[in-house]
Amino acid sequence: MDNFLPKRQRIKQQNRQFILDGARKVFAEQGYGAATVRDIIRATPLAAGTFYNYFTSKEEVRAALNAEMADTLRPRLSEGRAQAVTAEEFLSAFFSSVFALKAEAGLEAADLRAGFEDLRADLENAAQRGVFAPLDAGAVAAALLATADEMAGRLAREGGDTAQATAAATSLFLRGVQPPL
């Protein structure tokens, strides 16, 4: 945010970000397991050795990426839920924010999993306010996250209308699959 930094510091921050961005891209394309440090460097304008001025391993980059995600994404992930007063608003806010973040920021399953506790807490809270049925919040949170991730993946791979997907998912979790009597 603040650009009033000595030049060296600014370059360091920039290079660190180059590596994080490259890693995000590489991890998304090949998966964490298949990615190599060299792949990360190659996704960067930096020289091979420079990687090790910033991180000591692929794992450390992942950790930094997760931390970054936590800082920037988790707030956005939960923001819509805060003011939800009905279950429908809650679900709708949840799914649309996941779909949006996946599209714009390459949100991944691991990042979502990091939001598990937030979501569960919000669900428990909502259940106590009577907004939700008194279900096992952990199970519901897991179901919501898994479903959102899977559907977001499908949207990304196969295209589709985000609004419509949000509506479908919301409806499913709101009323279930039981046919109207």
Added chain:
Amino acid sequence: MDNFLPKRQRIKQQNRQFILDGARKVFAEQGYGAATVRDIIRATPLAAGTFYNYFTSKEEVRAALNAEMADTLRPRLSEGRAQAVTAEEFLSAFFSSVFALKAEAGLEAADLRAGFEDLRADLENAAQRGVFAPLDAGAVAAALLATADEMAGRLAREGGDTAQATAAATSLFLRGVQPPL
């Protein structure tokens, strides 16, 4: 199945199976991306060169593994749903068979995804029979599979009662999260 094969054939089948078993183990432990052909061989009593008499790449082994899964697991995965006459029976059969297969056969997300089309077809069928509400079958299938996989993973990692988990999942998808009026 049939053991009346000439010796050569039998050994060939056995070696092929060694490789598949080794690969399944290695993929499960390290993930497909991080696994190497050497890792697979090492999980086997065979020599390095022998691998290439059966497969030409890691990818080909994965394909064979998927086919094997499809042959042996998919039937078991869908068997319970065939005779379901209510949505509740359908969901219950689905979740309990996934949880059981995960526990006994190390079923993985990819295997489940292979069951996607079956499940969607069954869902569409059921919807036409009026057993389910007329929802987007693709979205529902994705939600069910993702949820089942996630919950099965949690059961495997943290322990828990399979029957209870089945009941919770079934209830969630049957009636949704809306509180009773």
Added chain:
Amino acid sequence: MDNFLPKRQRIKQQNRQFILDGARKVFAEQGYGAATVRDIIRATPLAAGTFYNYFTSKEEVRAALNAEMADTLRPRLSEGRAQAVTAEEFLSAFFSSVFALKAEAGLEAADLRAGFEDLRADLENAAQRGVFAPLDAGAVAAALLATADEMAGRLAREGGDTAQATAAATSLFLRGVQPPL
């Protein structure tokens, strides 16, 4: 010695020897510390990866080299001393065999040190037979080895007559530096 080996075995032995020979040369030229595994490979007709089929580190090569030295050199190093009946014969045999081995086999300080115990035992034995004065055998052995190594090095570097050097060293240790009365 035995050449009646299947071809594969023969090649393996040969390659192992390539590496040992390369390593001996490289260690002698640059010293053990400065030598790299790559240097060793380069002193060989083999490919880089082949090194690791035989050894896992530079250190392991050194150990093998030491073992080889012990097997082939130590007997030759001590052979002359066995039948020595006077101190003069003993010393003369010792120095001439060290000078000869250094010249023909690149004997090194470490190899000599491996002969320390042999030499000390022989010295103690000789002292008990009255061939030597009753001195501290360890100190004498250390002095003899260090002197022999140093003088052999000088001979190798600066040239000189082996026989004369043997005589000088023998005389020094036989009678000491005290002037005749």
Added chain:
Amino acid sequence: MDNFLPKRQRIKQQNRQFILDGARKVFAEQGYGAATVRDIIRATPLAAGTFYNYFTSKEEVRAALNAEMADTLRPRLSEGRAQAVTAEEFLSAFFSSVFALKAEAGLEAADLRAGFEDLRADLENAAQRGVFAPLDAGAVAAALLATADEMAGRLAREGGDTAQATAAATSLFLRGVQPPL
């Protein structure tokens, strides 16, 4: 010695000394060959680039270290021999000064070798005065230095009494190993 220097000069001298001290330590621990410039810098409070303001290579540092040794150690190494009037005094002074310097200053083989010429000159001188038998001074110097280094090393590694070691070495070189008639 002189501290009346402008501040800049003083700091320069200090940094140079940091490098020399670090290098001495590193060379002693890993050997010259295995040591890297980075190792030297790391043994120093200085930054990487600073090294090159003082030296251009590891080799140059070694040269400086040798020069330093020559200046400070060689005088002490030969001081005892100056007033020796008998061979016994000469030898005793030589060995005890080597053992002492090794213990307190980490004297190394290379440093000793730097004392070779001094020692040979002293030996020749002494031989002309009739204190020593008329032996090849070069060979005797080599023998004395090699023995002293080896025994000093043993003392350092295995402990032992310096005075006793001095006596043993002196006796050996004074009278040789020949048994009394």
Added chain:
DNA sequence: TATGAATGAGGCTTCATTCAT
């Protein structure tokens, strides 16, 4: 067909050295 050693490409990491600050 099975074996396992050889190969050299390529990944990981550290190094010497430079140079903007």
Added chain:
DNA sequence: AATGAATGAAGCCTCATTCAT
């Protein structure tokens, strides 16, 4: 002058793959 990050060469090691046996 001191700093310390950037660079890319080069060392270490493992890998996929081939091929003689």
